[in-house]
Every structure is written in C-alpha cells, then in structure tokens.
Amino acid sequence: MRWTLKPKPEPQQIEQLAKALKVDGLVAQLLVQRGITTYEEAKKFFRPELTDLHDPFLMKDMDLAVARIEKAIAAGENILIYGDYDVDGTTSVALVSSYLLTYYPNVATYIPDRYDEGYGVSYKGIDFAHDNGFSLIIALDCGIKAIDKVDYAKEKGIDFIICDHHRPGSQLPNAIAILDAKRDDCSYPYDELCGCGVGFKLIQALGSRRGETIDDLVYYLDLVATAIGADIVPITGENRILAFYGLKVINEQPRIGFKAIINQIKKKELTITDVVFVIAPRINAAGRMKHGQHAVNLLVAEHLDAAEKFAKEIEQFNFDRKNLDQEITAEALAQITENGEEKRFTSVVFKDTWHKGVIGIVASRLIETFYRPTLVFTKSGDRLAASARSVKGFDVYNALQECADCIEQFGGHKYAAGLTLLPEQYLPFKEKFEKVVTETIAPHLLTPEILVDATIPLNDITPKLLRIIQQFAPFGPGNMTPVFMAEGLCDTGYAKGVGEDGKHLKCRVIQNSNVSSSTVERSINAIGFGLGDKLPAVQNGRNFSAVFSIEENEWNGNVSLQLKLKDIKE
Structure with a gap:
C-alpha cells in the first residue's frame, strides 16, 4: 500500500476556521481539506437543508x-x-x-x-x-x-x-x-x-x-x-x-x-x-x-x-449470488496464474459458462488480488459480454474508447463500464487493451493508495473527536471517513490473529512518549480486518506505524474507542 499524506492547508486558513467554529485545529484542518473554509460552508456541511436543493x-x-x-x-x-x-x-x-x-x-x-x-x-x-x-x-x-x-x-x-x-x-x-x-x-x-x-x-x-x-x-x-x-x-x-x-x-x-x-x-x-x-x-x-x-x-x-x-x-437470490461470486472468482484467479499473467498491466479473463449477473462483482474481487484495470467476460447469446472495473486514478472508459475498433458497444464511467464484442474480437481486444493501459497508466497507480488526512498522537483520540467526526457523515467519494496516521506505536503484549485462520489482527497499542503529546501512556484497542499476516510486525515489542480510522466498539454493553487499522509498517 502507498501511504499518501494529504497536503496540510495553510496554517492561517486552519486558524481562521477553528476560531470561527470554536473547534480545535485538527477538526478545522479536516474541514479545509474537504473544501470547507467559512462558517457558512461549515453550517451547510453539518446541517444540510432541503431548501438548498437546486431548482x-x-x-x-x-x-x-x-x-x-x-x-x-x-x-x-x-x-x-x-x-x-x-x-x-x-x-x-x-x-x-x-x-x-x-x-x-x-x-x-x-x-x-x-x-x-x-x-x-x-x-x-x-x-x-x-x-x-x-x-x-x-x-x-x-x-x-x-x-x-x-x-x-x-x-x-x-x-x-x-x-x-x-x-x-x-x-x-x-x-x-x-x-x-x-x-x-x-x-x-x-x-x-x-x-x-x-x-x-x-x-x-x-x-x-x-x-x-x-x-x-x-x-x-x-x-x-x-x-x-x-x-x-x-x-x-x-x-x-x-x-x-x-x-x-x-x-x-x-x-x-x-x-x-x-x-x-x-x-x-x-x-x-x-x-x-x-x-x-x-x-x-x-x-x-x-x-x-x-x-x-x-x-x-x-x-x-x-x-x-x-x-x-431476494434474500435467497443474494445467497445464491454470494456462492456464485466466490466460485467464479476462484476460477478467474486460477486462470490468471495458470496463463502466467500475474505481471501484466491488466486482467482480462473469460469463460463462457460464467454467470453474467456476477461478473462485475468478480472484476472487483480480482482487483483486490491483482490491483490493475480488469475485465471479466462471459458468453451472452452470440456475443461476449464483459464488466470492466478500474483502479483509482485510471479512466477505464477512455481506455475502452481507444479499443473501439475491437468492441461492438460499450458504456459506463471512469471506474466501471460494460461492453459487448464478437467472439473473434476477444483476443485482439485483450492484447489491444493491455497495450493501451501499459502505455497510458502511471506505474504508481498499480499500487493501492491510502490517502491520510493527518498525523495524530494517540492522546488526541478522544470520544469528543469521534463525536465530531461522526457528524461528517454520510461518508463517500468526496467526503471519505477521515484516515489518520500514528507513528512510534507498540503493542502491549496482547496482539493476536482472530477470525478464521487468524485472518484479522487484534492488538492494543501504546505510543512512545517521545512521539506522544503527553507523558501519560495511553493504550487503545485496534482491529485490522484482513491484516492477520502483519502479526509478526507488531509482536515482541516492535515499533510500527499505522494508518486507521477511529470508530466505536460495542461489546457486552460497553462502548469504547477503537482504531480500525487499514495498514501497518514496521
């Protein structure tokens, strides 16, 4: 994962907004990073009004x-x-x-x-x-x-x-x-x-x-x-x-x-x-x-x-969909490795019996393993139909336009599209798409990126901060859940793998006093879904950095703060 720390706005801008809203500098920084620089803009952000909908x-x-x-x-x-x-x-x-x-x-x-x-x-x-x-x-x-x-x-x-x-x-x-x-x-x-x-x-x-x-x-x-x-x-x-x-x-x-x-x-x-x-x-x-x-x-x-x-x-349809999606994803991953295509810039796979209804989901699943523009094809009547998915920062729609001579029809967005082509066009399309992506994609876009809003000491993570962040919701593109980075972390000795085959990482972290803003050693629980393989990096008193969002964890009626880990590095 690439960790990219968002540029910190001008100190004067942060200070002015913090003063106008009577909030601390971190909250003001998060707002300015979202394009909110005035009291009026903040009011519209925190208190959306139906009357502000356009005519x-x-x-x-x-x-x-x-x-x-x-x-x-x-x-x-x-x-x-x-x-x-x-x-x-x-x-x-x-x-x-x-x-x-x-x-x-x-x-x-x-x-x-x-x-x-x-x-x-x-x-x-x-x-x-x-x-x-x-x-x-x-x-x-x-x-x-x-x-x-x-x-x-x-x-x-x-x-x-x-x-x-x-x-x-x-x-x-x-x-x-x-x-x-x-x-x-x-x-x-x-x-x-x-x-x-x-x-x-x-x-x-x-x-x-x-x-x-x-x-x-x-x-x-x-x-x-x-x-x-x-x-x-x-x-x-x-x-x-x-x-x-x-x-x-x-x-x-x-x-x-x-x-x-x-x-x-x-x-x-x-x-x-x-x-x-x-x-x-x-x-x-x-x-x-x-x-x-x-x-x-x-x-x-x-x-x-x-x-x-x-x-x-519909619940039954969804259950059937999940089973199919897992089965086809496994077959598609096997196809990529069997064909020796792990090093390509694209994933393009095809099997005529794959269920057309789940190929879009399968394309997204493949990106989780091979992070690159992906198309999954299946047979549809006398044509082949595909769902395309892309990686952040790369416009798959434009790439498909460059391959228009191999395609019957296509439509969609920057990150998701659908297309149909004749069976004999499949291999020429596959090679043309690989060529177009290889020539146009910036190499760093083939590594997943985590955008980090700010660095934060553990002592600054408080219930009050979380309450304010929760008011940033609803989250989504253009207003993602704030992501923080903390350095000099150390597990308190409880780190372990949890879930099936220890797939997830659970630990309780403290921060070195020379990093933290206070001499009081504060510990906080952390969970990293899918990060079970990182367990050795946090054991035996090793120091590490982490990127995470902040959330509430409810267990047996007790509510506590928790870090939701996105990645860790020794």
Whole structure:
C-alpha cells in the first residue's frame, strides 16, 4: 500500500476556521481539506437543508419533460417507466412510478432482462410498449446513447424522455427531452447526480407545478440515498443533502420494502455503509440472479406481508449470488496464474459458462488480488459480454474508447463500464487493451493508495473527536471517513490473529512518549480486518506505524474507542 499524506492547508486558513467554529485545529484542518473554509460552508456541511436543493428547472430540457408528461396525463396516455436492472435503475423506476401513481393511474414499469435484453433501452422493451399501447417512455439511468432505439420508438409513435447521468456520446438521441447534467449544453449547477437523483429532480419539477413543496417529497429520498450509495457517486453538494435526508427516512420512516429487509438483517440504525453493503447487494441480487422487476416489486410494496415475501425471495437470490461470486472468482484467479499473467498491466479473463449477473462483482474481487484495470467476460447469446472495473486514478472508459475498433458497444464511467464484442474480437481486444493501459497508466497507480488526512498522537483520540467526526457523515467519494496516521506505536503484549485462520489482527497499542503529546501512556484497542499476516510486525515489542480510522466498539454493553487499522509498517 502507498501511504499518501494529504497536503496540510495553510496554517492561517486552519486558524481562521477553528476560531470561527470554536473547534480545535485538527477538526478545522479536516474541514479545509474537504473544501470547507467559512462558517457558512461549515453550517451547510453539518446541517444540510432541503431548501438548498437546486431548482430542477435549471436542468436543460426539464420544462420540455414536464410539459410532455402533463400533456400525456391530460390526454389519458399510457406511460411506461423504464429503467436499468441495477440498484440505481430499479430505485429510479420505483421512485418515478410510485410518485406518478399517486395521482395518475395509467402508469406501468419495465425493467429489461439482463440476459435476454442486456443493459439499457432494448428493442424488445419498445416492442412491449407498442404492443400494449404506451405512447410515452420515461427512461431512467439509461438511454443517453440509445440513438437507434429512440428512432425505432419514434417510428412506432412512441416518445422518449431520457433521465440519465452517464456521459453522452458525440450525438444525442432524438428524444422529446434529455435530462443529463453531463450534457455539454447543460448548465445545471451539480453534475454528479445518480440516475435516481435525476428521477427525483423530475418529480420535484412535476410536484412544483402541482403546488407541492420539497417537504411533500421527502418520503422518496430513501430510494435516492440507496442509489447514491450503491452507484458510488460523490457525496458532495446536492448528493450530500439527498443522502443525509434519505438516511433519516430509512432509519425513521422506512418504506415497507426497506422495513422488510431491515427486519431480516435485524440492524437498528443504518449508515450509508450499511446501505452500500447490506441493502444495495440485496436489491441488486434480483437483477443479477432472476429479474430486476422483483426489486421494483419489493420497493413499491404497500403491505408488509407481501414485502416480506419479496424480501425473502431476494434474500435467497443474494445467497445464491454470494456462492456464485466466490466460485467464479476462484476460477478467474486460477486462470490468471495458470496463463502466467500475474505481471501484466491488466486482467482480462473469460469463460463462457460464467454467470453474467456476477461478473462485475468478480472484476472487483480480482482487483483486490491483482490491483490493475480488469475485465471479466462471459458468453451472452452470440456475443461476449464483459464488466470492466478500474483502479483509482485510471479512466477505464477512455481506455475502452481507444479499443473501439475491437468492441461492438460499450458504456459506463471512469471506474466501471460494460461492453459487448464478437467472439473473434476477444483476443485482439485483450492484447489491444493491455497495450493501451501499459502505455497510458502511471506505474504508481498499480499500487493501492491510502490517502491520510493527518498525523495524530494517540492522546488526541478522544470520544469528543469521534463525536465530531461522526457528524461528517454520510461518508463517500468526496467526503471519505477521515484516515489518520500514528507513528512510534507498540503493542502491549496482547496482539493476536482472530477470525478464521487468524485472518484479522487484534492488538492494543501504546505510543512512545517521545512521539506522544503527553507523558501519560495511553493504550487503545485496534482491529485490522484482513491484516492477520502483519502479526509478526507488531509482536515482541516492535515499533510500527499505522494508518486507521477511529470508530466505536460495542461489546457486552460497553462502548469504547477503537482504531480500525487499514495498514501497518514496521
């Protein structure tokens, strides 16, 4: 691991903010590092307000989208809410459809089949709309590149409104309205919304025409917060407000579908981390293992007994997904080592029987072992389909663009993408992708980096500091949990490996008095998940440095401070 200490801001800046907020220098430093330099900015950060959400009509084409929906409602048209099969897509569909159904009945939902139709807008979905009398499709979390499909729909008398957050290509589809803040010609003040966030802006605009205020729409923010966490978009600006209030809804007044999941996992208060690692994988499992419509059914359920039935079903999907994911990861790792590809700059693996629903997860797992841009391919009809994942700092989307002559179609983000190609293109693509990455990636990006906010003496780690840090939540890209470094640490003699095969490291540390700011020797518990192999480095009184976050540990009703170790070095 590379430890990179963030540059310390100007002392004067830290001092001014510390004085304005009446906090110590460390807290002020953490805030300045997050771009917060004034009392007013800090107030917005610690006390997000729904009234600070932007006017939805600042988004290009919002007026056109609202006018077309109002026209459809006035004429009694059938509206189809169409979304991708992942968390962002299914929450978007649940949000927009359930909102419209509160005052207009002619609304139905459509999630494409991952295996039969693939990602995004499909011809089959348009045919479904045509055969069932739908004249307007609202596409969520997809559609920005569906040029041919939107033209095909137009030929059948079907209009499209596209709500997307992916990068547009050089040409835009011929839709009635395209809501995407990443459009070059869109001046909306915040361009990091997820698909469900764009869906929320649409209902905010529709609601404003019906005399509703933002307070009338808070109910829907649990879906938005879930999508923000699952889609790994920055939790800054507008996303921070939406995630903050969405988490409150999840914990205080969850919709029936969330209540059914929470009842199963038996957890009291959920953080954004729980949403990412507990709720999102379950919602995702429906589209991975069966069909995304199962997730929508759960999210729009109005009766607990029905929701619990859907949740139980989804729990089984998630269990099956975990088993498959472990099995395929093992096979993919074996393929890399058997082919002698450990030293390459990329991991590109393929097996025609791998389950398409888990290849994205497997790509992420491979990066945990071989830290480099990764693609996992499987067979999909007469094509090969892949999920791509990247390492921090490297734009895999741009790399795929350089390989466009070997690809049928692709789409996605800087760190995650999907693509399809013909079987005979696989080997040429694999070599071209390796060449492109080798020539463009900075070598240091192939070593995982830990960004460290500040160096801290153990004596400065107090319950008060943790209470303030907890108010920085919700955490995520753009506002990660603060990470600290401490030097001159020494185990008090209790270090041991814990968990299966001693996989994790548990110890209790003190700091040399010449490093610490006090002569009082303070000890604190520490846990390092997956760091069991570091045990020899902390035994027998050895000195070491550590990077960690600070957390609470609850055991037998006792709550104490604990260091959550990320890495240690002798």
